[in-house]
Amino acid sequence: MRCDVVVVGAGPGGSMAAKTAAERGLKVVLMEKRQEIGDPVRCAEGVSKSRLSSMIKPDPRWIAAEVKGARLYAPDGSSIVMSEDKSGDEVGYVLERKIFDRALAMDAARAGAKVMVKTRALDLIRTDGAVKGVRAMRYGEVIDIEADVVIGADGVESKVGRWAGIDTSLKPGDIEVCAQFLLYDKNIDNEYCEFFLGNELAPGGYVWSFPKGEHLANVGLGVIGSRSEPGAPVKLLRRFVEKRMPEARIVEMVVGGVPVSGPIERTIADGVMLVGDAARQSDPITGGGILNAMEAGIIAGEVVSEAVSSGDTGVEGLMAYEKRWRESIGKQIARHLDLKEFFIRLSDEDLNNLMHSIQSEDVSKMDLRGMLRVLIRLNPKMLWELRHLVM
């Protein structure tokens, strides 16, 4: 089989890359190792309304709930409320990823991409050392999909980059290991996302509750890998739910790993581009990855169409992708990596003190950067090393 571009992985990043390239006239194959796109879900499903809407028209079929804002709780229970339009990238819509991911793949198919499910990449094909496609297993048969460019959108477990010589392996401090329940509890506030901080609740991470309508919510937590132990995320989540939501009915369980390494050294090689979690483009502070992956996927699709047209699919031809994503989403990812490295060192007492210091301020109109600026002003000794992030 021959095409211009083969995209490995039909998550939001891969589908947007495939759709964008296909719309520009390229012959695109979008392959997905699972038999059902979007399932199993490994995500808390929260995204900002405005940023999502800038890339795709919202469809009620894949929006589970809309929220008004977020509540942030310190370990001692003190809290602040942030309004929806300023709460960062993680609130606004709570998606139904099983439907959303499939809809994005269908958009790619409508744009002309050939979608192949149950097709797992085995290795890159090389001719005279140059990457020329992907060897894959499809329904138990090995097939070659020849292409000028391979886009690796193969998620946290990405292999495409490693096959191309890009070391994407995550060290324990580079990953949040997570567990989540979709649960019913009559006390769930359908209008606010909630975030609970605390080293006992979730070492080096946080607990989240994202409402999905009618008193359903994704309640989950992430633990920084360097402070985790076998099975810790599930045990801690059970403890949290038993203590705080004793009447909750759990109807689904999700586990996963979120890269929080920040930008990797490079995301392109000759004939290869990495997108989304495979490129470690998820946000180190929030763990959010959907929108960054989609944005990177669009850039990748645009750049690859130019590269194929010009006949230069080597590093030089793909360099515009590297530059463009670092100029857009890359800056925030790098800033948030510094924040993450700082905040995972804070004690519960530090977190309580920070929350108390800002409780008398009006944070409802602040974004994360604005809130950080105020926190630094109020706690200069503790947060002095973060001042470069708000300059």
Added chain:
Amino acid sequence: MITVNRYVCGYCGACVGVCPVCALELVEAWLEVSDGCIECGRCVKLCPTGALSLEEAQG
């Protein structure tokens, strides 16, 4: 050797992402461990469900 309790595994792929030698592969709900495994135990420590363990090879 790494053993997988398939009744506990949540097939999330976190172990695959942290494997330094690319020895793990997630195939739908099935986690494969290849001969390239160096038994570093990183995947065991990070598994969210505790499905992996590092055991002495038999015989």
